[in-house]
Amino acid sequence: MRLLVTGGCGFIGTNFIYAMLGRHDDLTVVNCDKLTYAGNRANLAPLEARGDGRYHFVRADIADPAAMAAILAQYRIDAVVNFAAESHVDRSIADPEPFIATNVRGAQNLVHCAMQAGVPRYVHVSTDEVYGSLGPDDPAFTETTPLDPSSPYSASKAAADLLVGAYWKTYGYPAVITRCSNNYGPWQFPEKLIPLMISLARQDKPLPLYGDGTNVRDWIHVADHCRGVELALFKGRPGAVYNFGGGAELPNITVVRTILAALGKPESLITFVKDRPGHDRRYAMDHSLAARELGFAPEYDFARGIEQTLAWYADNQPWVAAIHSGEYRRFMDSWYKDRS
Ligand code: NAD
Ligand code: DAU
Numbered sequence: 001m002r003l004l005v006t007g008g009c010g011f012i013g014t015n016f017i018y019a020m021l022g023r024h025d026d027l028t029v030v031n032c033d034k035l036t037y038a039g040n041r042a043n044l045a046p047l048e049a050r051g052d053g054r055y056h057f058v059r060a061d062i063a064d065p066a067a068m069a070a071i072l073a074q075y076r077i078d079a080v081v082n083f084a085a086e087s088h089v090d091r092s093i094a095d096p097e098p099f100i101a102t103n104v105r106g107a108q109n110l111v112h113c114a115m116q117a118g119v120p121r122y123v124h125v126s127t128d129e130v131y132g133s134l135g136p137d138d139p140a141f142t143e144t145t146p147l148d149p150s151s152p153y154s155a156s157k158a159a160a161d162l163l164v165g166a167y168w169k170t171y172g173y174p175a176v177i178t179r180c181s182n183n184y185g186p187w188q189f190p191e192k193l194i195p196l197m198i199s200l201a202r203q204d205k206p207l208p209l210y211g212d213g214t215n216v217r218d219w220i221h222v223a224d225h226c227r228g229v230e231l232a233l234f235k236g237r238p239g240a241v242y243n244f245g246g247g248a249e250l251p252n253i254t255v256v257r258t259i260l261a262a263l264g265k266p267e268s269l270i271t272f273v274k275d276r277p278g279h280d281r282r283y284a285m286d287h288s289l290a291a292r293e294l295g296f297a298p299e300y301d302f303a304r305g306i307e308q309t310l311a312w313y314a315d316n317q318p319w320v321a322a323i324h325s326g327e328y329r330r331f332m333d334s335w336y337k338d339r340s
Helices: 011-023 041-050 065-074 089-094 097-116 152-171 193-202 222-235 252-263 288-294 302-315 317-323 326-337
Strands: 002-006 028-033 055-059 079-082 121-127 175-180 207-210 216-218 241-244 249-251 270-273
Touching: 002 011, 011 028, 011 041, 011 222, 028 065, 041 055, 065 097, 079 097, 079 222, 089 097, 089 152, 089 326, 097 121, 097 152, 121 152, 121 222, 152 175, 175 222, 193 207, 193 252, 193 302, 207 252, 216 252, 222 241, 222 288, 241 288, 249 252, 252 270, 252 302, 302 317
Parallel strands: 002 028, 002 079, 028 055, 079 121, 121 175, 175 241, 207 270
Antiparallel strands: 216 249
């Protein structure tokens, strides 16, 4: 199989490419990434260095029709997994435009080009955030829960889901959509809760918790999400939507306390700051459809997953330090200065 992975230099894409090449000897991966602030080509440098022809990198924008058509033709791609996105909710609040450009126009362009090129397998990677927010006693989201996004990020992802779904309903293009809960693990950019808190705690800096810290997320280790996307690629029903979750619903403050305890740091580092506008209270995923149809089951519990993640960040300090500069610093300074 010649697989096009878009957004492969980001957090989940990097994990996915390593996992797929590790598990499938007959696979070639073409990684197409625009290399935004969140994309790091060096994540996959060991694969480039191998030079065995099973991994190719192309810098391009999924919203560029000529570039996407050229890649699909040149590499005779027979499957696409689209991870490419602007992914940070806070950035979407500060400036929604790039989210529309990539998550909506880019997602539509890519599925359109893949259909025109006759690519027979297509997975569009989406998020639980398209469903909006749950109350404390609501049942978990299912694939038929109405879309009710809150942020410009989640609205852009919901728009893409509707467009990809329309390619199935209108043209019969057999795309599959996956929706996953909050990922954590190696290579996550330190603007997201878990790597940010690990990084700040290690430096004995204040840990900014939004609101009262009791918002709940359903945490899944990135390896389990990658396994789910792989199953959807090989076994997904054309036109289907599949939810993936980790079965680890936790309030943010519990996550942060776990990190502090593991690092031997005091809880006095926790600082409650002004809430994120439109902050969803709770996410929880019912992944019984993926369990039944794909055989999906998360393998990591949170205790093991966070231990592995803490160890990875401890062992990869230069990776984190390289990010703590330039554009990253500018966004973090401007976003958090208004929150204390
Ligand atoms: P990320 O921000 O770490 O990486 C995104 C990657 O996409 C980067 O390498 C970036 O350079 C690339 N990219 C951005 N715009 C592009 C464009 N126009 N063309 C080509 N490449 C582009 O994101 P992530 O956390 O790895 O998320 C990957 C996907 O999974 C996204 O679609 C996201 O919505 C979805 N998702 C993420 C989570 C999570 O918890 N992180 C959960 C569910 C779903
Ligand atoms: O649910 C899936 C989504 O998870 C993905 O679609 C997104 O791409 C991904 O970024 C993530 O979105 P969240 O907004 O849930 O993740 P984030 O890490 O930004 O925040 C997690 C929780 O922690 C949320 O309730 C907000 C809170 N938070 C976050 C930051 C960055 C804080 O309290 N303080 C912070 O500084």
